Amino acid sequence: xxxxxxxxxxxxxxxxxxxxxxxxxxxxxxxxxxxxxxxxxxxxxxxxxxxxxxxxxxxxxxxxxxxxxxxxxxxxxxxxxxxxxxxxxxxxxxxxxxxxxxxxxxxxxxxxxxxxxxxxxxxxxxxxxxxxxxxxxxxxxxxxxxxxxxxxxxxxxxxxxxxxxxxxxxxxxxxxx
Amino acid sequence: xxxxxxxxxxxxxxxxxxxxxxxxxxxxxxxxxxxxxxxxxxxxxxxxxxxxxxxxxxxxxxxxxxxxxxxxxxxxxxxxxxxxxxxxxxxxxxxxxxxxxxxxxxxxxxxxxxxxxxxxxxxxxxxxxxxxxxxxxxxxxxxxxxxxxxxxxxxxxxxxxxxxxxxxxxxxxxxxxxxxxxxxxxxxxxxxxxxxxxxxxxxxxxxxxxxxxxxxxxxxxxxxxxxxxxxxxxxxxxxxxxxxxxxxxxxxxxxxxxxxxxxxxxxxxxxxxxxxxxxxxxxxxxxxxxxxxxxxxxxxxxx
Numbered sequence: 001x002x003x004x005x006x007x008x009x010x011x012x013x014x015x016x017x018x019x020x021x022x023x024x025x026x027x028x029x030x031x032x033x034x035x036x037x038x039x040x041x042x043x044x045x046x047x048x049x050x051x052x053x054x055x056x057x058x059x060x061x062x063x064x065x066x067x068x069x070x071x072x073x074x075x076x077x078x079x080x081x082x083x084x085x086x087x088x089x090x091x092x093x094x095x096x097x098x099x100x101x102x103x104x105x106x107x108x109x110x111x112x113x114x115x116x117x118x119x120x121x122x123x124x125x126x127x128x129x130x131x132x133x134x135x136x137x138x139x140x141x142x143x144x145x146x147x148x149x150x151x152x153x154x155x156x157x158x159x160x161x162x163x164x165x166x167x168x169x170x171x172x173x174x175x176x177x
Numbered sequence: 178x179x180x181x182x183x184x185x186x187x188x189x190x191x192x193x194x195x196x197x198x199x200x201x202x203x204x205x206x207x208x209x210x211x212x213x214x215x216x217x218x219x220x221x222x223x224x225x226x227x228x229x230x231x232x233x234x235x236x237x238x239x240x241x242x243x244x245x246x247x248x249x250x251x252x253x254x255x256x257x258x259x260x261x262x263x264x265x266x267x268x269x270x271x272x273x274x275x276x277x278x279x280x281x282x283x284x285x286x287x288x289x290x291x292x293x294x295x296x297x298x299x300x301x302x303x304x305x306x307x308x309x310x311x312x313x314x315x316x317x318x319x320x321x322x323x324x325x326x327x328x329x330x331x332x333x334x335x336x337x338x339x340x341x342x343x344x345x346x347x348x349x350x351x352x353x354x355x356x357x358x359x360x361x362x363x364x365x366x367x368x369x370x371x372x373x374x375x376x377x378x379x380x381x382x383x384x385x386x387x388x389x390x391x392x393x394x395x396x397x398x399x400x401x402x403x404x405x406x407x408x409x410x411x412x413x414x415x416x417x418x419x420x421x422x423x424x425x426x427x428x429x430x431x432x433x434x435x436x437x438x439x440x441x442x443x444x445x446x447x448x449x450x451x452x453x454x455x456x457x458x459x460x461x462x463x464x465x466x467x468x469x470x471x472x473x474x475x476x477x478x479x480x
Contacts, residue, residue: 037319072232
């Protein structure tokens with residue numbers, strides 16, 4: 001258990017470094033080239049990877065850590081993304097055995113599908129908090145291009161993360177889940 | 178059968194330490210997240226020592242990206258494309274914008290003098306310290322129209338200070354660290370400014386609508402607002418000084434029923450070309466804080 005945790009922390013550290021580079025690109029470089037309306041939510045992509053590919057009880061803590069790092073780049077905070085991420089992880093845990101990332105097309109499809117689940121949870125929470133309809137509708141329209149970019153990037157980024165996490169199609173960390 | 182299955186699952190959960198840990202962590206993380214989500218307030222955000230450290234560490238990297246892009250575009254615009262003319266043009270444009278802003282401010286003062294001759298004590302000429310800042314990044318989430326500037330508490334910036342340009346209002350300081358600050362712009366739906374239609378002095382609340390427009394709410398249907406009317410800050414709310422330009426009326430929808438009208442405002446500031454801003458730090462902030470503390474203390478002792 002201890003050696004497994006040690007591996008997990010080391011790999012998580014490298015994943016966080018990747019997230020920092022991607023968040024910096026999304027927040028400073030892209031807007032400078034006029035990409036003001038849309039952002040690429042790389043944090044969502046990394047959280048989805050963790051929920052899809054890893055089989056460890058520490059997933060909720062890992063989601064929290066990713067969202068916490070994300071909160072230094074946005075005033076969104078870590079809370080809403082953590083709730084959405086953990087709920088997605090719960091849903092994924094029920095269908096994990098049915099999911100196989102055997103081709104890029106399947107990876108893209110599954111990433112898009114679970115981004116829709118993520119959006120539904122976030123919109124539900126914002127509606128509970130009293131967000132106005134126009135804000136939720138605007139969020140939905142922004143979600144379409146942003147989520148498509150994320151889905152298209154997923155095979156490439158997942159292959160990098162697979163190397164970091166020494167993960168294969170069936171998951172990692174001993175499949176003890 | 179159903180009952181047996183449930184008992185087996187429960188037994189497995191209790192006996193399997195990994196499953197137990199998974200459930201405990203999930204419940205714990207969800208509990209903490211829901212608690213903080215429910216408590217969240219959008220007036221401003223306090224930072225911890227660790228938040229300060231992290232944002233101050235990431236900020237310079239964001240600034241390096243921004244600076245390198247500015248440096249590249251500077252070379253292309255001023256040296257490759259147009260040797261001197263574009264630079265001169267830019268300086269002159271800035272001067273014109275500043276003079277126009279001054280002119281509007283003067284006419285606003287004249288109007289005020291005419292209406293309130295003996296009540297000029299209003300506002301008491303609050304002095305503001307001006308801090309010039311550069312934009313280093315935008316918010317990483319498209320849900321928020323927030324910009325990060327390269328000045329923080331160490332440069333004298335305070336939380337909830339107004340942020341402006343020579344064109345008009347940008348927003349206010351929402352999150353502050355020692356060397357960087359996040360500005361909640363007027364395009365963000367969480368930012369609400371008490372506004373005033375300059376021509377007819379009608380009040381309303383301006384809040385963010387889209388990435389290019391703001392809404393002016395609660396203006397009664399009978400107010401004769403017309404297209405291109407200038408909207409100014411009213412000075413209420415203790416954040417923005419009175420008379421700053423917010424923008425111009427871009428669209429009006431007035432139904433034959435209802436109490437208010439739908440007014441869309443095009444901000445005076447072009448957010449897509451924003452590079453530098455001025456933070457107006459009010460010297461009254463400290464005394465205001467002391468007053469609030471005194472009131473809080475009074476309430477506490479009363480109970």
